[in-house]
Amino acid sequence: MKGPNYALALALAEAKWNNSETARRINHHARQHGHSGVAVDKARVGRWIRHGERPRPPVPQLLADLLTEELGQPYTPQSLGIAPSYGVLVALDEHEHQALAEHAAAANMPLEHYAKALLRLALSQGRKGPV
Incomplete structure (x- = not known):
């Protein structure tokens, strides 16, 4: 497992959502969008943050959408550290x-x-x- 997911922790703190609130919002949003198999609990959210675990689709996109709406700035699963991303190093003077x-x-x-x-x-x- 990876280390803590600071990007996710910071975004959730900015939204003022604890683990229970995050799980509740994801589950509600999932049901609204026809994802009946999503069942996130506060312990799972805690593992995403503390251990860098990654949720299975469609949860990463649902969470990114929720945070984008709540905080008024764009979030992606990659920017939250809950989906694979591909880095590019650009050397600037x-x-x-x-x-x-x-x-x-x-x-x-x-x-x-x-x-x-x-x-x-x-x-x-x-x-x-x-x-």
């Missing part, structure tokens, strides 16, 4: 990093989220032709 940090601050976004948004935009435009 000092000036590039500073410029990126300034743009992220102006957009009121954490640097990592801003960089991901830029990459996603470039990739979506790349489908239409070179960026």
